[in-house]
Amino acid sequence: MSQTNKKYDLEDRTAKFGEGILKFCQKIPRSPITDPLITQLVKAGTSVGANYSEADDAESKLDFKHKIGICKKEARESKHFIRMIVIVVPNLKEDARPLWQEAKELNLIFNSIYKKLP
DSSP: OOHHHHHTOHHHHHHHHHHHHHHHHHHSOOOTTHHHHHHHHHHHHHHHHHHHHHHHTOSSHHHHHHHHHHHHHHHHHHHHHHHHHHHHOGGGHHHHHHHHHHHHHHHHHHHHHHHHOO
8 A cells, every 4th residue: 555545544544543542641640620531532532443443344324424423523522622631731732733633634534524425
């Protein structure tokens, strides 16, 4: 596979996004405020790849569309929780920036796929 095609391998890309989220969350200091944010971000960030894998093995076109819709929502939710964490832990802003950007791009990709489906 060429480098260009690797950029568009969504299974790998969403898995790497989830891995990045997990590594980022390990850097967040634990507190009563950050603990629920960490939990939510881990769930949303790793769910993107899990739901894409499920979409890839969908049982019907409707099932595929539903799973892609979840991917799109989880990517958007990841952006939200990354933003909230940076508010609470501002020194992680630079670490968060590429994850937020990837969440944004994944949301746009899945939104585009979703809109093209019947």
